[in-house]
Amino acid sequence: MPLFMDFHQIDGDAITEEDMYRAHLKDVAVQNKHGLIYRKYYLNLQQKTAFCLMESPNKEACMESHKEAHGIGACNVIEVSRDNEFIPFMGEGGQNEMDLALTVSGAIDSGFRTLMLVDFLALEEGHASMAAKILDDIKNHNGNLVKIPSEKLMASFIDAYDAVACGLEIATKFQPLKGKTIFSIGLATGKPVDAHGKDLFEETKKKVHVLSRLGLQLELCMDLDTKLAAAKSTGVSKIDSTTITVVDRTSYAEIENLDRVLLKNLNNSAFNSDALSKELGLSKTQTYRKISALFGIPPNKLLSELRLVHAARALRKGDKTVSEIAYDSGFNSPTYFTRVFRNRFNVLPTLMANFK
Template sequence: MPIYMDLHIVPGVNAKDVAEAHRQDVYLEKDHSCKCLTYWVDEMRGHVFCLIDAPSKETVYELHNRSHGLVPHKIIEVQPDFVQSFLGRITDPSDAPLTDNGLLLIDETSYRMIMSVQLPDTVLLQHEAGTESAKKKVQQILEIIRNEITAKNGKEAIQEQHSIIGSFITAEKAVAAGLAIHRQLQQINSSCRISIHAGEPVTQHDKLFGETLQFLHRMHFIQRKEQVGISASVRELVAKELMHKTEEDLFSLSANDEQLLNALFNALEEKYSEADFQMDEYAQSLAMSQSQLYRKTTALTGYSPNDLLKEYRLAKAIERLRKGAQNITEITFDCGFNSPSYFTKCFKKKFGLLPITYQELL
């Protein structure tokens, strides 16, 4: 059966009440062909997350409704190994205390600091340095990243094709890992974009920590390779002493920066494939003049609005090239470029080789 994680928003919730509700779920689980695996409680935010083996989302909803009436606000399907890597467990913790009446009391938040380290593009590295040198460099980088995640009590949550994701319980450990990776990469004359954000496993996104991972991907677009990027929520949790000591190595976003970044990328994701779309047109929907949008976008990202659009289109193009399912002409128009020749010119200027050469090196 699939495994689901759900979110309950319960202001004023406490661990004892959740333990009692969980016991009621367990009592009725067989009636619904479910298995209640475990849960997490965040008393400060008033959020509860349940992990349930069930036939369907509808069954999860019905079980909770019948047991105690606290129905979920969101349910997503999850992979158990992802939950294990992000949160450290998929069953009840062995050290959870028992109350006098035998109730297992779990008081553990699922709020995590998530670090994303963007790996070098192996094709571009191979083009620059040769196949063997590229492999050696990537292995060095991977070893540094993994060693520091482990050394700072983190967990390697995901290794995507071009990034490694680490999960940490505390902001101090996450930032310390990011800084250690950054400094060690400098010692081997290398660099990666490193971004850290905080979040919960289930929000309105349909993937585990999906909202957090999406924002980290957006941070990479504006991240300076000579610094570690942290979000406003991470900065709030990091001790002032650590921030002061490492300020020159950190790039932090404000809440207003994050709001603008999300607004810009929401527009990019919706419109990038339209060749006649210009980011300047988006100013009105943000209640800004074109000059305000230009100034704020440039200050935040280092790109003008239209240059940011071009960078985004190129990033989407290289994703499509890696998949190998389309030819250059198809990718050109699907990514919003108005001609293959212009796309090729932009690609060569950005990456130092032709799109067809990139495709051949895959």
């Protein structure tokens, strides 16, 4: 049967593991009637969340079963792929005698994960060898590789501390390659099922992509939830976090809006810093101050960087001409594009397809 996962926001201030087990037994008592099997549940008492994993003929059976057991349905239910989603993101932990999910180490599994997205592009030979080193770092820090349809590398970590330590180690490897490689590492922590999402870790995946896309100037950044989660680890004092940019919720909302506007206009050569200010609903001065504060560079520089990185990635694929990529990346002159690209990356655009 298909695999499903639901999300419950727990009401009440004095909920215990025993309370949740009794609630789970009510689910189990009616599961046969609805043709499903409750496998285990993930519990985070601090966040007051629970996530049930079940095999079911369909989503409706999951909802009706919970309504019969508790008088109310789950906040959300999603279908998940066992091999392509559940195992890569959640891992292969077990469960105790109460069907409470456990990590491989035997600790109670909250269901929350820290996702890391590494976006890098070699400007000379060595892309494949660097990817292999990153994969080794992920494995050595107890991370699971998540396959996504891009050259970026995503990993899932049960412990936010492991994710932060891994990100720092990878960033250290990139530092000597500045000028030869561009990179960004984003870290975000969240729950497996969101209130309105359709995919596993939908909001967290979106967040880590946004942080990674606009994080080329920040290099290594994480959301506030990751910082708070990592702070609970006994080993956090060993981490030098001075090189990590922490993005709070207000800053992330601003970055997310900026990301949306920039992506929409990236290939529009008429879109400049003035147009950006207008789309953001800010004055030129406000836009300059806000973007400079967030990324350390002015708006026109950020827009240029994003266009050049977009072009560099397209050039590596080698399936379009330099002129086509120049126009697709928001440049109205291939000659000007070639000059700007060479000045920025110290390599001709025509050579990028050779760097594997």
